[in-house]
Amino acid sequence: MHFRMVYHRKTTRGSYGVSCSHICLKWLLVLPRESDHRTMLKLRVIQFAENSNNYAAGREFGVSEKLVRDWRKQVDVLREMAKTKRARRGDHQANFPALEASLYEWIVDLRH
Numbered sequence: 800m801h802f803r804m805v806y807h808r809k810t811t812r813g814s815y816g817v818s819c820s821h822i823c824l825k826w827l828l829v830l831p832r833e834s835d836h837r838t839m840l841k842l843r844v845i846q847f848a849e850n851s852n853n854y855a856a857g858r859e860f861g862v863s864e865k866l867v868r869d870w871r872k873q874v875d876v877l878r879e880m881a882k883t884k885r886a887r888r889g890d891h892q893a894n895f896p897a898l899e900a901s902l903y904e905w906i907v908d909l910r911h
Contacts, residue, residue: 836862839882841870 840860844867848856853867870877893899 836866836885837882838877838880838884841877842874842882845871845874845877 844856844860844862847859848867848871853864853871856862857864857867
């Protein structure tokens with residue numbers, strides 16, 4: 800998470816009902832995208848949620864309550880991952896291993 804200075808247009812109702820437009824500078828908290836959450840952050844959110852609740856953890860860290868629930872379900876896998884990884888990829892088993900083997904052989908035959 801980091802902060803960025805942005806221009807913000809603010810419209811207010813002035814005296815005699817005249818609307819005034821002001822340009823204000825303000826600091827904006829820039830949260831990472833959903834796919835950009837690292838394991839270290841996920842574990843901190845889980846720890847916070849275990850001490851309070853999912854909604855409070857989501858509000859504190861700027862993520863949805865659904866993400867907190869999903870991360871709590873994956874807590875064992877997340878603890879085994881490297882702290883700087885963003886996603887768990889790999890270790891996927893094929894649904895049809897025989898079909899994939901024959902497809903691989905067919906592609907190799909076509910290339911030769």
